[in-house]
Structures are given as C-alpha cells and as structure tokens.
Amino acid sequence: MKTAIIFGSTTGNNEKIAEAICLTLKDKGVEADLKNAAVFPFKETLIYDILLLGSSTWGDGELQDDMIYFISNLKGSNLNGKKYATFGVREDFWPNFCTAPQILEKEAKAMGADCFHESLRVNGQADSNMDQITSWAESIADAIKAL
Numbered sequence: 001m002k003t004a005i006i007f008g009s010t011t012g013n014n015e016k017i018a019e020a021i022c023l024t025l026k027d028k029g030v031e032a033d034l035k036n037a038a039v040f041p042f043k044e045t046l047i048y049d050i051l052l053l054g055s056s057t058w059g060d061g062e063l064q065d066d067m068i069y070f071i072s073n074l075k076g077s078n079l080n081g082k083k084y085a086t087f088g089v090r091e092d093f094w095p096n097f098c099t100a101p102q103i104l105e106k107e108a109k110a111m112g113a114d115c116f117h118e119s120l121r122v123n124g125q126a127d128s129n130m131d132q133i134t135s136w137a138e139s140i141a142d143a144i145k146a147l
Helices: 013-027 041-049 063-073 098-108 127-146
Strands: 003-008 031-036 050-056 085-088 119-121
Touching: 003 063, 013 031, 013 050, 013 085, 013 127, 031 050, 050 063, 050 119, 063 098, 085 098, 085 127, 098 127, 119 127
Parallel strands: 003 031, 003 050, 050 085, 085 119
Antiparallel strands: none
C-alpha cells in the first residue's frame, strides 16, 4: 500500500515528528513518502492508499498555516477507500492542546476516508518525545501491514 506522510510545520518541530515517523515506517518495511504540505500538490494525495496527516496546533486550536491551505484545497476530493491517521504537537500549557489532529480527522472523514489508527498527540518538542513517536510509528507500520 502506498503511504504518504503529509505534514505542516512552521518551526520545524512537527517536521521532525514526520521525519521520525517516515524513518520508522521504512525501517519496518513500509513504503512511505514524506510530503511537506507547503509544496505538495494536493491532487497527488489521490495516488496514495494511506494518508498520515500531521499538523501542529496554533492560536485558539487551529491547524498550522500550510496545512490549512492544503486541506482547503483538498476539500471536495473523494477519499473513499483511503485510510488515514493523524498526528500533531503542542505544549499542554496552551489552551486547546493538540486539537489539530482532531481537525484533520474530521476533514479526512468528511471526504470519505476511513480512520485506521488512533492519533498521535505529542506534548512539547519532538526530540524529547522520540520514544512516544517511534512507538506510534511502529504501531502504524503493523496496522498498515495488517490492512
């Protein structure tokens, strides 16, 4: 199954999470492409079977800017038959901790995709949460292989 890890990142923290997920998937034998939402043509999303969508949470609980643009362009697409899972990051001292994964879940579901795994919500910096990120990615790899 063709897998895309599509992320939005302003400070680079969520990008590190996406990179770690991609590396772990590849180590576990899953073909995965890492795609930055800022430059990834949204229509190419349709060539993938599995979508791992990631965004940091900003402001009052919004998606990161590049992911807002990406999702707004993807709206109206038919994602029937596609599987998705989401990931995101924010420090828990901010209001609306890690709501970006929930927003991405809602958007993917509205376009017809099916969730196949619970989301990853990282509190703080990627570097200090690599065990959590790697564990989630290993679980994702196992879930993909089981599909």
